[in-house]
Amino acid sequence: MNKTVLITGTSSGFGASAANYFAAQDWNVIATMRDTGKTTSLSNSGNIFITKLDVEDETSIRNAVKAGIDRFGKIDVLVNNAGYGLFGVFESVSAEAVKNQFAVNLFGAMDITRAILPHFRENNSGVVINVSSGAGAIGFPMASVYSASKFALEGWSEALRYELASLGIRVKVIEPGGAPQTGFLNRVGGESTGLSMIDDYLPFLEQTGKMFHAMAETSDADAVEKVVAAIYEAATDATGRLRYAPTTDIQPILNARRSTSEEAYQKFTDNIFTQNKR
Template sequence: MNKTVLISGTSSGFGAATANYFAAKGWNVIATMRDTSKTESLDRSENIFVTKLDVQDRTSIDAAIAAGINRFGSIDVVVNNAGYGQFGVFETVSRETIQKQFDVNVFGAMDVTRAILPHFRAKRSGIIINISSGAGAIGFPMASIYSSSKFALEGWTEGIRYELASLGISAKIIEPGGALQTDFMNRVGGESAGLQLINDYVPFLEQIGKAYTRMRNAVDADAIERVVLSIYEAATDGTDRLRYFPTSDIQALLNARRNTSEEEYQAFTDKFFAAE
């Protein structure tokens, strides 16, 4: 019997590519999205079932899970992929905008997970794969809101991993750095548009703009493929591994974060984000 994966946020980017890859590998795919008319990026495959799921609407979460189980009989893996990035100087971002960032990136993933756990507990099996970011390990300038949401996602995932392991359920994290190459960055621009510009920050914005240009130029050409393969590996490798690092563009930052002293890490990142 084919296994089944439910993926949130499949209208574009990593989500659509992951849905297509799993389907090509013979999996049943419950491809969910807020607007089910946006399926242009999905392959026309009999084993891809499209249904509405808005992570900010718990009723739609329950309905999507029920519809997927009704269609395929069971769900084996959930990929919490839906999310976006709020960029901007912290002082310019309203509390309401910050709340929305956490509602989608953190509470949305929590609500999808909470909704699927009774099904996984009944089977004594299942895998939760949360799509984080290198920004979930490193506080990126101009992305303090996004980074803090991903830090929260990672801390929560690491905590529930212990709770769920005794039930045969795994919780895993994907930390891509190549999001700059997907539609994610287009949405970043949209979510950040209209923020107040405080002139005092202009020199900093010019400096950090150069740093982000360097980062964007370093993105792996096959970043999306690497992320998709990493998600598939997490779903199929049969291990209890927690974190997966698919792209190389921010590997130096991750290595500094996890393999050096605090003083060395701070010196490295200060230089990394400095203008050249």
């Protein structure tokens, strides 16, 4: 029997591309999204089943998992992809906006995973793939709340990995760098509600904006393909590997974070992110 993957956030970006890729590899795909009217990015493959799933609605989550099992009989892989970026200096972000960021990026993934784990335990197998970000390993200016949600996602994933290993269930984390082709940055303005402008930060915002623009210029042109390939590898390689960082644009900072001293890392990132070069 063909294997089955449930992917959240498939209306666009990594989610849509991953759904199409898995379907092309003869997988059954449960393509979920908050608004099932936004399916134009999905192929017309007969093995893609589209169903509603709002990561902030537990009833919607349970219904989507049940509908997928009813359609295909079994789910082998869960890809927690749904998420968005909240960008702005922390002082300007409302408490409500912070809670919304965590509700989607962290609590939604937790709730979906909790809903599907009984099915995985029943089958003594399964893979949970959490799509994080380079910002889940590195704190970026203007992204403190987004980074916090992704840091939490990665910490939870790492701990969960130990809990589930004895049950034959693997946990994986994908850490993309910048991927402007997904439209992720275009959505930021619409999602970043609850922000106020504080004039004292304007010089910092101008400098940081130039830095992000320069980083966007060096983003991998084929980032989406690399990330989708990494998701598929994580689903199929049958290893205990936890983290996959498929794009080259984020590698220098990840390497500095994980392979150098704290002092060396801070000096390296200060030269990138701050006006006061060390």
